[in-house]
Amino acid sequence: MRRIYLDYAATTPIDPRVLKTMTPYLRSVFGNPSSLHYEGIQAKNAIEQARQKVAQLIAAKPEEIIFTSGGTESNNFALKGIFYQFPRGEYQIITSSIEHHAILEPCKFLESLGCKVIYLPVDKDGLVNPEDVRKNLTSQTILVSIMHANNEMGAIQPIEEIGKIISEFKQKNNKSYPYFHTDAVQTAGHLPINVNDLGVDLLSMSAHKLYGPKGIGALYLKKGVKIKPFMHGGEQENNLRASTENVPAIVGFGKAAELAKENLEKEMKYLTGLRDDLINQLLNKIKNSQLNGHSVKRLPNNINVSIGGIEGEAMLVSLDLKGIACSTGSACSSNILKPSHVMMALGLEPEIAHGSLRFTLGRFTRKSEIDLTVKNLLPIVERLRKISPLKVI
Amino acid sequence: MFEQNPQLIDHFLHPRNVGKMENPDGLGHVGNPMCGDVMDLYIRVKDNKIIEAKFQTYGCAAAVASTSVLTELIIGKTIEEALEISHKKILDVLGQVPANKNHCTFLAEQALKLAIEDFQKKQK
């Protein structure tokens, strides 16, 4: 069966051009970038070229890019690295209730160390209100971390506005902090990013969300911002992240960033068209269905709908059996019997939250696949509603 | 997810005895939408034997399949025999399910216990 993959937010397939660029570094160019000989210099040059490309993707300087093992590490590095930079004392971090676990869990950990964490709510469209950031800023706030766009329901957050508020606060109080971090794992390579315009000091990225390899990511750290190293050991990454660099993965990340930048506008336009087509078809053809997340301030590839009366995982499994891969925000996809924290943060009724389906499109998605998905989903909804005791009005 | 388990797929895609029952002799209602699962099990009893069973389930694939299997297991059984049927019996028919899916079969067992309780209450 030919599969239809509509789960690009979970991970993307590697672009063949990325793979091709990586191959020599898995074979003949094997040197350690720290070595002083020819083999080492070749590897070193390769990672510096990749660094440049990754920096260009977000309008940063190459020396502001630190390679990490992925989005999770970049987030952990940002939160803990900033916290540890401060002497013992009473501090506060402001974040949101819809962050990825790779932010929420480090925050919980920092709470266990005595740091206060404020989790800002979102409105029904999934947006953080920048004024909430302003209201919560105090002299103890060391860091604000708000994701650029949400991975589940795609809402794009007002990062620029929040950046301005933080910058005003710093000026008024004549302070160098709070620092501003954004988890851009879902947006790097998908939305235009200029770190200066966004006003962020730190930004997380992950290569496997932009057609690069898994297990490689980066943290943007604005020049002059001090952070405690995450891994202690050798002097790699400017003494901030020890361990011999994953050269092939870094090279792949660089190529992926270059391709993403080249095709950004075109891809956004293409995906937005497909996205709105799928949203319209689903909402028009399935009664008692709704879109989750803002309809316009939304990732170009994200469709998240709740379908009344049916649990998401049952739909997911049915679609999977038809060769279609998607995801759900229903608890039953994990061990905990709770709808996802993001769906609940939208203020949805639990059964609406459990009935959510997420389709995320990508570079290789075709219009015919959108139509086939709708065609397959309709009878599934009908069948599952027949089985369900919940009334659908 | 369940590609390796044809029994489970079969009962999920083609569940037996789906639907509501008018004036059932016993109704077992378990779960709640907050947890992502709701089951209604209806039984009709004649001469102490379950002669008909129907169900409606809101929940994951394993939950649907478990209730379907359950109805097949209990039809034709006496009340005493039906009370012996545990979630293990359902698993025996369904085959391997992922560990986090065990509670779905538990729910089905609970629905049965409640339906029988309801029946017995009505008898008094």
Ligand SMILES: Cc1ncc(COP(=O)(O)O)c(C=O)c1O
């Ligand atoms: C918003 C967000 N942050 C962080 C991560 C984690 O990234 P990684 O898988 O590279 O650790 C993900 C990926 O699931 C994500 O979507």
Ligand code: FES
């Ligand atoms: S009904 Fe929730 S996991 Fe089965």
